[in-house]
Amino acid sequence: MSKARISIGTWAYLFNQKEPTNDFHTILHKLMDLGYDGVELGSFGPHPSPASHPTKASRAKLKKEIADHGLALSGIAVDLWAFKTPGTSIMDETPAAYLTAFLGWCAFAADLDVKTIRVDSVISPDYFEKDPEGVKIGADAGMDRLVKVWDKASKMAADYGMNICWEFEPGFAFNKPSEILQLVDRVRGRGNNNFGVLYDTCHAHMCAVVAANQTGTKETLPGGELELLERLKGKITHVHVIDSDGSLNEHNTSTHNPFGTGKLNFDQLAPALRAAGVPHDWWCVDLCFWPDAWQVTADSKKYLDKLRDKYAAV
Helix, strand or coil: CCCCCCEEEEEEECCCCCCCCCCHHHHHHHHHHHHCCCEEEECCCCCCCCCCCCHHHHHHHHHHHHHHHHCCEEEECCCCCCCCCCCCCCCCCHHHHHHHHHHHHHHHHCCCCEEEEEEECCCCCCCCHCCCCCCCCCHHHHHHHHHHHHHHHHHHCCCCCEEEEEECCCCCCCHHHHHHHHHHHHHCCCCCEEEEEEHHHHHHHHHHHHHCCCCCCCCCCCCCHHHHHHHCCCEEEEECCCCCCEEEECCCCCCCCCCCCCCCCHHHHHHHCCCCCCCCCCECCCCCCCHHHHHHHHHHHHHHHHHHHHHHHC
């Protein structure tokens, strides 16, 4: 097993920042100086996307720019959050708009030689209770629809040699441990071995220990995030690492605390992650919504350097 490589998501420098870092080149230069191995592209807002880089030539230039800074792309998070309303919703029986957009990002990501593309369930945890579309499909039918759309998305991604990682979290629907396991098993059961979960250490704690934002009967696991990791072994296609203090932020999802300021035991998590069957060696730092993210970016790298020296040196 190779030494773990460390990347960080570019969205950290956009959201909740007094002065967002809109210039992608600035991010690349700073991460190079800090010794990061890679960068994870948040393909939205001012950062590179199919809209800003619509041609193969423009994407080849972007790919070279990243490589020239000694960095590789650990993955891509794509902007599919608009697909919530009737006619475009991921919950539509035929979510053509969602799948069309996803296919465009697959082509964009493949031109950048990205191997992992991130999705989420888009809708809120109480979506089926509020029934915003007035169709009363219920959570069971909602999961059926999600399985069908991600079955098609997985096959699209496979055509480009890419894995899909579903980022479960308390801010979106299907955030109970049993739902997470059921959904990933059902999509993979349709022949999609390239589909799996994004195991974010912070979200795993909030879903398996705190039961944050869960509707109906709360569901936790006795072994917490480690037990959830064990149950998901072999079904994890990507990893985000960050601490958790057990709270939700103002956006109603997990607070991504800097390392050492939360409750997670990375001396347990790091070796377990290494043994979880993840199909690559990336550890991606996720500082989403953390104010002044640049102030803790260097410390995050130093923390993970020590951790990989102990558990992922070879």
